[in-house]
Amino acid sequence: MARSQAHRALPADLLASAAWQEACRARDFARIFQLVKVKAGIYPSRIAALCGMTPSRVGEIMAGRRGLAHIDVIERVADGLRIPGAMLGLAHRPWEIPAPARTEERPPEPLPVVPDQPQPVEPPEELDDLLALVDGRATRSTLTALRSSVEDYWRRDNAHGGATLRPAVVGHLRYVGRLLDAAEGDLRHDLQAVAAELARLSGWAYFDARQYSTARTYFTQALKLSHAHGDSLFMANVLSCMSLLATYDGKPHDAITLACRAQDAARAAGEQPLVMSMLHLREAFAHAVMRDAYACHQAVDCARDQFECSRGREAEAPSWVRYFDETKLLVDTGIAYARLGKAARAEPLIAEALRRENSDQRRGRAFHAYWLASAQLQQGKLEQACTSAGLALDLATAIDSPRVSGHVQELHRRMLPYAREAPVLVFEQRMRDSRS
Template sequence: MARSQEHRALPAGLLASAEWQEACRSRDFARIFRLVKVKAGIYPSRVAALCGMTPSRVGEIMAGQRGLAHIDVIERVADGLRIPGAMLGLAHRPWEIPASSITEERPPEPLPAVPREPQRIETAEELDDLLALVDGRASRSTLMALRSSVQDYWRRDNAHGGATLRPAVVGHLRYVGRLLDSAEAGLRHDLQGVAAELARLSGWAYFDARQYSTARTYFTQALKLSHTQGDSLFMANVLSCMSLLATYDGNPSDAVALACRAQDAARAAGEQPLVMSMLHLREAFAHAALRDAQACHQAVDRSRAQYERSRGHEAEAPDWVQYFDQTKLLVDTGIAYARLGEPARAEPLIAEGLRRENTDQQRGRAFHAYWLASAQLQLGKLDEACSSAGLALDLAAAIDSPRVSGHVQELHRRMLPYAREAPVLAFEQRMREALG
């Protein structure tokens, strides 16, 4: 949903009131939305438009039926309503900083359809088209090179984060779109498969950059391409990404629906057990975000059962799910429990997963260190939580992943009640040095 840019600052009297400041300090968004309605004349439909939500969701929050917990959604509300970041325990928002000190952001890359619709060609794209003509038509060797590039992008994404990969991956997607225009029938199907994988990778890179609307556009493109191919298993893969995106974007009910639809698509392709195991854990994440303990535990049990079925047959699974091994099952189960608010179950699983993981999986290890710290903080183990948070911070500083950085900053906010404790003071100092 598009957000209006016409909203001005909230009334100074409202911002100064004790009731408002207490609502912000406790992140009581039901009270915040009621106050902006009464004191600033911003009605729920307008709140929805400003904050990128549906009116029904705003109504549920105001009625106390839903809450806001994820940092990205809270930042959207702060920006939409012009609530100073410090009031909600956030960093200064970009609009609070004088315009002269802000580096102008480049607009997002255009999203071409594949196959391409006729459109005006910019100078850089015109050069690409000329070079493509020199290259001639796609061949089997072209296809092999493209697949190798996709595999390399995934390796780099896992090691260094996806944000910096966006221009390269989107450029490759455009290039495959041009090849499809002149591809022979025997290669067209395979090229569409590569285009679907590049569209999914583009969506993932934007997801890692926390640009969720653009990520959703590319995931949708990947879904349409895999549907054209009749590749139900890859459709399940894309739907699982969209489910995770919905969980992060504060829409856990949508996340459940997407995960279940992904399972339906996988069953239509023969119910490959390793794929089903991964999909059941995506469903568990969404149930955990809803705090539905029974449904979460049932999904975890189904994931384990499917993983046992896959033992000895891993080589039969698609390449894109080969990352989901026993270590990943272990740590993701722990994360589901941490999301659910069961830290005693979560801590040993995530700790063991971290111990087993390859050290070159920096982004994954950063996420897992964050979730370990989160579980330890819930358990009151402040020293251990700060140690794990320090590991997450060190890894976050070495990669380009706004998602990881956002998690670390959220963890720091949750440590504010312990702000005078020595481990927290040491962590804050490291954080200032690493992330500024």
């Protein structure tokens, strides 16, 4: 009998129940079918359709007059009822493991430059572009609106992830590039600063989308723009982003070099303890990846010392680093320890930071929940790790951040040695539900 389309999934509380797990361990299909009927509301005729059996055979199995011994039939039942393979002593079924998030590298968007000679004007696509071309120049009110847009992008990135911001940010970057053609004096100088931040934001959005080579292209553009603008402090900001990108891209030596160069650029701009605190932690991340405990702890200690020096002076710090508060210091320190393999030291720091964070910081909270789960898993705290992983999963499904989604997938792969444990089975069910 051909099976009809499979049902969605068995309830998570059924999969976690002791009666269900015992029935599966014993391959007691009479009990399994009875529990499916009572707890999931799937009646024998539907069981038969899902599993490719006749209703009479299902009835005989439920009455205890027949059993199931052939592995192909058992696999058919697992697939039809969506019973995780590990519960029946099988390998993971093909439908169990969600396909990893895939992102394809795309050629970078054409980057705006500050031209030496007049350039051909592109056809305007938006009303603002048309008006700017008619006016032929930007005004102070234009600059104020652009700065407001940048701040809005910061908020939206943290709340919803950066991947969906790419078209808007890149579009704004092109727009500012055109405005620069006609701008002069102080206004031109200020527009260059906005262009540098938009290029950095473009790089960050592609980084969050895990398109690293494109991200690097935009970060390089931001570095050139901030250099032309003469802003060594903002160059430190861009270099810190490039350091984090190198850490993710498996190039920790480059990450250390970039973080240290960022610190040099910040020192050249004068005393900026809050910036230096953030930069020392970027350095700590890279040392942790290399498992250099001494250098990692040194960098963490420098970050703490600089943060103490910054207390009461937050207003002196540039706006782009004011997100780096005590909660961020705690969680980044915890992440450095987790990367280093010091899970017992990492867990309380990350847990406390998660407790303090605002609920609207979804991307950050998802990222930090992943690291909490990772630290707990390192210590063998499977139930707590699955609970934290569930929080990361819930938050990840509400945002557009392939970087965070990739972390959740990685965490699931690390749980495979515990595939038969109830907390992992429940977490896997939640993963499948999130994709349905």
